[in-house]
Amino acid sequence: MxxxxxxxxxxxxxxxxxxxxxxxxxxxxxxxxxxxxxxxxxxxxxxxxxxxPNASKALISLGLHDGLEQHGQAVPVQEVREGATGRLLKSIDRSDVRERYGAAYYMVHxxxxxxxxxxxxxxxxxxxxxxxxxxxxxxxxxxxxxxxxxxxxxxxxxxxxxxxxxxxxxxxxxxxxxxAEFTGHVAWRFLVPAGAAPAEALAPGSRVWTGQDRSFVRYAVRGGQLINCVGLTRTGLWRGEGWSQMVSAAEMRPEFEGFMPEVMQLIAAAPGGRVNSWGLFVRxxxxxxxxxxxxxxxxxxxxxxxxxxxxxxxxxxxxxxxxxxxxxxxxxxxxxxxxxxxxxxxxxxxxxxxxxxxxxIQQDGADNKRLARNEDSLGIFDYDPATVAI
Ligand SMILES: Cc1cc2nc3c(=O)[nH]c(=O)nc-3n(C[C@H](O)[C@H](O)[C@H](O)COP(=O)(O)OP(=O)(O)OC[C@H]3O[C@@H](n4cnc5c(N)ncnc54)[C@H](O)[C@@H]3O)c2cc1C
CATH class of the missing domain: 3.50.50.60 (FAD/NAD(P)-binding domain)
Known part of the structure; x- marks a missing residue:
C-alpha cells in the first residue's frame, strides 16, 4: 500500500x-x-x-499465498458416497487442480x-x-x-x-x-480431534455421504489435527431466524440413522457430546x-x-x-x-x-447425470476475480 x-x-x-x-x-x-x-x-x-480455487486466486492476489499454504490443506480427492451403503458415487481427482484452475483447493479452519x-x-x-x-x-x-x-x-x-x-x-x-424464509434445511456442525476420530476419517481428501433429504461431509483442517464435520438435513419444523444453538449430539444422531459407521462414529466423537445446530434461511x-x-x-x-x-x-x-x-x-x-x-x-x-x-446431492442412489452438474462442469472455479474484465 x-x-x-x-x-x-x-x-x-x-x-x-x-x-x-x-x-x-x-x-x-x-x-x-x-x-x-x-x-x-x-x-x-x-x-x-x-x-x-476461485477464492484461492482471490486471496493469493492479495498476498495470502504463504498463509494458505501454511494453514490450509490442499485437497487431493473428493468423494461422494451413498450414505447407507458407502458405495462410491463419484470421485473427483484434485491432484491437477493448480494446473487446471490456477490455484489450489484448500480446506482451512x-x-x-x-x-x-x-x-x-x-x-x-x-x-x-x-x-x-x-x-x-x-x-x-x-x-x-x-x-x-x-x-x-x-x-x-x-x-x-x-x-x-x-x-x-x-x-x-x-x-x-x-x-427471511426458513428453507427447511438445518445444519449441524462440529470438529472432532483427530485422536478421537475413526481411522478411516483420517484418510486424505473430503468425503460426502448422501441420502434422501440429508448429507454429511467431513474433511481435515489445521494440519490434520481436527476433522471438520457438517451435516445437512431437512425438517418440517419451523425455526426462527438466527436460531442457532449447541445441542446434544443425541439430537443429530437419528437424522443420520442408517448411514455408514464412519459417519455415526464421527457424530459419537463430537467433543462433549455437543454439536452446533441452526436453521438455514434465505432472502x-x-x-x-x-x-x-x-x-x-x-x-x-x-x-x-x-x-x-x-x-x-x-x-x-x-x-x-x-x-x-x-x-x-x-x-x-x-x-x-x-x-x-x-x-x-x-x-x-x-x-x-x-x-x-x-x-x-440429497437423494438416494446413484444418478451420475445429477452429480455431473457440479462446480467443475458449471465453470465456477474458472473465474478469477483478480483478472476478470472490469
Ligand atoms: C453450514 C455452512 C457451511 C458453509 N461452508 C462454506 C464453505 O465451505 N465455503 C464457503 O465459501 N462458504 C461457506 N459458507 C458460507 C459462508 O459462511 C458465508 O457466506 C460467509 O461467512 C459470508 O461472509 P460475510 O463476510 O459476507 O458475512 P459474515 O461472515 O456473516 O460477517 C459479517 C460480519 O459483520 C458483523 N456485523 C453484523 N452486523 C453488524 C453491525 N450492525 N455492526 C457492525 N458489525 C456487524 C458480524 O459480527 C460479522 O463479523 C457456509 C455456510 C454455512 C451455513
Missing part, C-alpha cells in the same frame, strides 16, 4: 471474511478503509471452510483464515479495524453517510461498504426490509448492490445456501473486484457501478445453483 494515501473515507461494516477481503483489496488500491465490527473481539467460528486476514489488514494499517462498533442506524447525507453506533459514536463516511452478513442492517435500512438476492454511497458485499448482498460451499468464496471475490474497481475509477460512484456490473450476474448464477444443489 502506498503510505502516501490519504485516509480516504471508506467505512466497511463487518470484519467477516468479506469485509476483511474488501479492506485488503482497497488497501492494495491505495485507500485506507476503516473496518467497524460489532464483536468486542475479532474471530470466526470454530469450523472448517473450503476455499475453492475458519478461525485460522480469519486471523491470517486480520493480520494482513493490520500489517498494512494497524488502525484499520475497530471492534465493539455495532452499527445501530444510518442516514444518507449530502455526499456520504452518517452512521450511529450503539455505543453512541457517530461517524461519517463518503462510502459505506456493507459487509454485515445475511441479516444486514444496512441492507434492510437502505434497500428496504425483506422477509431474495438484492436486485441492486449499490444505492448512492452504499455498496453491498458478501452475504449482505447475496445470502446463499451452503450446497456448493460458495458463500464465503463469493464474498471474497466481491472484495477483490471492489478493490480493483476503486483502483481504476475516477470516483467512488464509477467504481461502485463497475463493481455491480461485474458481480451481479456471477453472484446470481452461483446463488441459484447453490439452491438447486440440495436436490442434486
Amino acid at each position: 502506498s503510505m502516501n494515501a490519504v485516509r480516504a473515507n471508506i467505512a466497511i461494516i463487518g470484519a467477516g471474511l468479506g469485509g476483511l477481503t474488501a479492506a485488503l483489496a482497497l488497501q492494495r488500491a491505495g485507500l485506507r478503509p476503516l473496518v467497524l465490527e460489532q464483536a468486542p473481539v475479532l474471530g470466526d467460528v470454530g469450523a472448517g471452510i473450503s476455499v475453492t 475458519r478461525a485460522d483464515l480469519h486471523a491470517m486476514m486480520v493480520a494482513a489488514v493490520r500489517a498494512n494499517d494497524p488502525d484499520a479495524i475497530l471492534t465493539g462498533q455495532k452499527l445501530a442506524s444510518l442516514a444518507m447525507a449530502a455526499d456520504g453517510v452518517e452512521m450511529t453506533f450503539d455505543n453512541g459514536t457517530q461517524r461519517r463516511a463518503d462510502v459505506l461498504v456493507a459487509a454485515d452478513g445475511s441479516r444486514s442492517l444496512v441492507r434492510s435500512q437502505v434497500f428496504g426490509a425483506d422477509k 431474495p438476492m438484492a436486485e441492486s448492490f449499490v444505492q448512492g454511497p452504499v455498496v453491498l458485499l458478501g452475504d449482505a448482498a447475496h445470502p446463499m445456501l451452503p450446497f456448493m460451499g460458495q458463500g464465503a468464496a463469493m464474498a471474497i471475490e466481491d472484495g477483490v473486484v471492489l478493490g480493483r474497481c476503486f483502483a481504476v475509477s475516477a470516483n467512488p460512484a464509477e467504481a461502485m457501478a463497475r463493481y455491480q456490473a461485474v458481480r451481479l450476474e456471477r453472484c446470481r448464477f452461483v446463488l441459484e445453483e447453490s439452491a438447486l444443489g440440495a436436490d442434486r
Whole structure:
C-alpha cells in the first residue's frame, strides 16, 4: 500500500471474511478503509471452510499465498458416497487442480483464515479495524453517510461498504426490509480431534455421504489435527431466524440413522457430546448492490445456501473486484457501478445453483447425470476475480 494515501473515507461494516477481503483489496488500491465490527473481539467460528480455487486466486492476489499454504490443506480427492451403503458415487481427482484452475483447493479452519486476514489488514494499517462498533442506524447525507453506533459514536463516511452478513442492517435500512424464509434445511456442525476420530476419517481428501433429504461431509483442517464435520438435513419444523444453538449430539444422531459407521462414529466423537445446530434461511438476492454511497458485499448482498460451499468464496471475490474497481475509477460512484456490473450476474448464477444443489446431492442412489452438474462442469472455479474484465 502506498503510505502516501490519504485516509480516504471508506467505512466497511463487518470484519467477516468479506469485509476483511474488501479492506485488503482497497488497501492494495491505495485507500485506507476503516473496518467497524460489532464483536468486542475479532474471530470466526470454530469450523472448517473450503476455499475453492476461485477464492484461492482471490486471496493469493492479495498476498495470502504463504498463509494458505501454511494453514490450509490442499485437497487431493473428493468423494461422494451413498450414505447407507458407502458405495462410491463419484470421485473427483484434485491432484491437477493448480494446473487446471490456477490455484489450489484448500480446506482451512475458519478461525485460522480469519486471523491470517486480520493480520494482513493490520500489517498494512494497524488502525484499520475497530471492534465493539455495532452499527445501530444510518442516514444518507449530502455526499456520504452518517452512521450511529450503539455505543453512541457517530461517524461519517463518503462510502459505506456493507459487509454485515445475511441479516444486514444496512441492507434492510437502505434497500428496504425483506422477509427471511426458513428453507427447511438445518445444519449441524462440529470438529472432532483427530485422536478421537475413526481411522478411516483420517484418510486424505473430503468425503460426502448422501441420502434422501440429508448429507454429511467431513474433511481435515489445521494440519490434520481436527476433522471438520457438517451435516445437512431437512425438517418440517419451523425455526426462527438466527436460531442457532449447541445441542446434544443425541439430537443429530437419528437424522443420520442408517448411514455408514464412519459417519455415526464421527457424530459419537463430537467433543462433549455437543454439536452446533441452526436453521438455514434465505432472502431474495438484492436486485441492486449499490444505492448512492452504499455498496453491498458478501452475504449482505447475496445470502446463499451452503450446497456448493460458495458463500464465503463469493464474498471474497466481491472484495477483490471492489478493490480493483476503486483502483481504476475516477470516483467512488464509477467504481461502485463497475463493481455491480461485474458481480451481479456471477453472484446470481452461483446463488441459484447453490439452491438447486440440495436436490442434486440429497437423494438416494446413484444418478451420475445429477452429480455431473457440479462446480467443475458449471465453470465456477474458472473465474478469477483478480483478472476478470472490469
Ligand atoms: C453450514 C455452512 C457451511 C458453509 N461452508 C462454506 C464453505 O465451505 N465455503 C464457503 O465459501 N462458504 C461457506 N459458507 C458460507 C459462508 O459462511 C458465508 O457466506 C460467509 O461467512 C459470508 O461472509 P460475510 O463476510 O459476507 O458475512 P459474515 O461472515 O456473516 O460477517 C459479517 C460480519 O459483520 C458483523 N456485523 C453484523 N452486523 C453488524 C453491525 N450492525 N455492526 C457492525 N458489525 C456487524 C458480524 O459480527 C460479522 O463479523 C457456509 C455456510 C454455512 C451455513
